[in-house]
Amino acid sequence: MANKIDNAIIMAAGLGTRMRPLTNETPKPLVRVNGTRMIESIILALHKEHIDDITIVTGYLADKFNFLSEKYDGVKLIHNPYFNKYNNISSLYVARKELKNTIILDGDQLIYNPEILSSNFENSGYAGSWTENWSEEWIMHTDSNGNVISCDRDGGEKGWRLYSVSKWTTTDSAKLGEFVEKEFNNKNYDIYWDDVPMFLYADKFNLSVHKIDETDIVEIDSIKELSNIDSSYKKYVE
Template identity: 35%
Template sequence: MALTYDEFKAIEARYETGEATELDLAALEPYRARRAVLLASGFGSRMMPITINTPKPLVDVNGVRIIETLLSALIAIDVEEIYIVTGYRAECFEVLNRDYPMVTLLNNPLYATTNNISSACVAKNHLRNAYVFESDLFLNNPALLKKYRYRSCYMGVPVSETSDWCFEVLDGRIIDLHKGGSNCYHMYGISYWSEEDGEKLEYDLQECFDADDEVKQRFWDDVPCVIRRENYDIAIEECTFDDVLEIDSLAELQEIDARYRI
């Protein structure tokens, strides 16, 4: 029997304090994060020349590859399946298999001519009970990733104004996604999808991609948050700018890691 939200939170609290019983763990099992999809096919042109030979997610920041901050956090919550969708210099990602045998590499042959919706389509069969990430995010706070999730959600930072991608939110639910806004949530490309919503995404992503050439140039998040938003009930999960670093340019990388300063 499905738990109510209040029942879920009560059992989750017992789990986090180490007081969960076997019955509690059995009740939480349908809400366990089982897999993750990391979208890592892009070029990272704003970080040139670093990305000429190294895909942006594999760039070393203070001794750690960007993507490894996500992988380590996923392993810590016992995620069993991890899929990385590659494109640009796909062969470079094979180095991860040595230390992360649970990783499966999926190739996106359309990465150079479409937006990342094509990468989401490549992984569309793996989105149930799943985290989905942009793979160029440096995760400072691994506690953002919880082992159990009651519902689908995106991570976001409340802001009074932004020129970046942001969510409009009403009563804790995402009602729109667009670039620039006020009294909204700065968008991070970290989301979680329930079994039910992952099943819907499998269908909606591919249908939207196949139906319209314009959609092929959009971000995958537009499908659940804009194009087909009536099909989804997506919560916002508040975080802070200290939790995740978005390293979008060489200048930002140099500011964080002095080794890249000339």
Template identity: 40%
Template sequence: MYDKYCIFIIQIDMNAIIIAAGIGNRLRPLTYYTPKPLIKVFGKSLIERNIEYLLEIGIKEIIIVVGYMKDEFFFLEKKYREIKLIFNDKYKDYNNIYSLYLAKDYLKDTYILEGDIFLKRNIFKDNLSNSCYLSKKIQVENNEWQLIEDNLKIVDIEIGGKNNYIMSGISFWTKEESQKIRRFLEKYVIDKEKNCYWDDIIKDNIKDFFVRIIPISKNDIIEIDTFEELKEVDSYYKKREFEVERILMDANFNINNVRDIKNLGGMTNKNYLVTFLDKKYVLRHSETATKGMLDRFSEAKNSKLIRKLNIDVNQIYYNEETGDKISEYIENAETLNNDTAKLNFSEVANILRQLHTSEIIFQNEFNVFDEIRKYEKLIYEAGAKFYEEYENVKRKIKEIEGILKKLNINLVPCHNDTVPENFLRKDNKIYLIDWEYSGMNDPMWDLAAFSLENELTNEEEISFFECYFNGSISKENYQKVQIFKILQDFLWSLWTILKEAKGVSFGNYGIKRFKRCQKMLEGMI
């Protein structure tokens, strides 16, 4: 005879079905090459974290219904003996009701969960006696499925509302209730209810089910539907290293075939050398500090226009919104510097002359005074300080503007940023890269920039001009070059103030250009 005080614990033989067949469109570009359930958060994939939580409570059988990129899940069967995969070949045609239909024979005392939910702790229980939704309560207006309850018993399900518990992607069903779900699955699939979620069965037939709510904290489970939501959860996805991967995926590069990524540096942007399979590419990531400073739409358009000149490297990808781009890497090409630029006067002059005389018409104009006003406005908005003596120098710049207006300004397609680093040499060919400042301008601007950025002496400058003109430079063109050098130092000193206001340090680069501008002004005005 048993002791009347003896407590008998009935161990329920639970299992779990994880629905993981969907594409995850809203989390692109990550889901181009990784199924959403396999995306890692804090170093572990969403689905594996939940698998391990289920194993912790003694679950011995886990059915995972896969579809999109099914092969990526195969490792789970090898890693965990408790896992069985089922392939849903109609994942593009049905909502998740068909995934559960395929797993219907495994329904008993069963957890059903979505494969892409992120749990901050193990909320699964091993002693449930009733069917239930594990649910958090949301006070504010939302579009989630609302669980209308009476003393935590679900009496209705509505879409949209506030101050209700919501479906959070995890539920448990007793063997008795599971058999009801199974019968409804047969009917819904036969009736070709392709747009249904499996939870529609419960929503449409709630009176046939006894389902309760197990409240959970709003922080226990976090919905990650978009890339922005993912960044808020895991700060890794905010880091520059990941930005490179994101750009590659956005450009349809399979991230699994990337062999190496090296930082190449850069002033306006960050550049990376990417080895993809057996080819190399240069990836440019446009920093947020350049936002508002550059016209990326014009850069994209101008880059296309100059392709016929064959003076730029081949561009693979360009994002007009961000300025991110990927170009082919020229193996064994030499990036010019202040010293090597002086050895290539003829080649540089030829490529600039080819551009200036091409008769290509850019739709935008690079007007230095408009650029100055734009940078000033952005500096004021950023709350940054101008260099000492700025107002005095600005008054003299206004005088320079008056002098320039009296000269013959000839608008032609210009690069407008002819620093030595934007010239590449391979054998006997010179390439001119990075067209983010390109626009219609006087060609003397490009000559002035090349002279100024390479710190040419008077003799070197004259030699360079002779290569460009195939003879002597005219007095008017020479005057424009000297004026443009002053304006360039002034403009790029403002550029530096603005960049540093956004958190990018350039040491004494800006103040040096500003002081050189002052000195050149003294010799002209």
């Protein structure tokens, strides 16, 4: 059955410690890459797919994001007061009431192909690109129908590399919000929110891989990776 995205949740609460000193005074999603802030490239990509209802979860240097709700219609901010104490389950916990037919993204990546954010989708699941070789990223494995049957969180090969772009039906969103709230209230603070559907309650979800090409998204985890894309940052690694 076809579904249509109602809204987006962008995770932007993190400290960005691996990007210091750039993030000493600027949240990582607001770092410019070739002139454009990462999170703004995501907002513009969502707009191209007619997704205008956008919630940004802030934490570290939250006030730096205030201009976004003024610059873009439909953008609202939710503050995560737990950002410096708990893992990112806390960000989805504070935004759980926003879950509908929802796309969830991290704010510190570059979307080179907006079509992967298409508002039309069939099943809940994560964006993934096929990898034959070993990768240290989370690797999803599927059955012949494309359903996720396992995930190697410590790396793997011959599987689908998981990216932090996921889409959720209203039915699965209701379960996701319920389980995130349950784990958070049980003080399971140190997990990723993705652990909830992928591991802790995997039997409650039927996830698919939303197949993408590895060039469609770039996740930037270090200044060195950033400098390879934007040469103006090479001074930080030389």
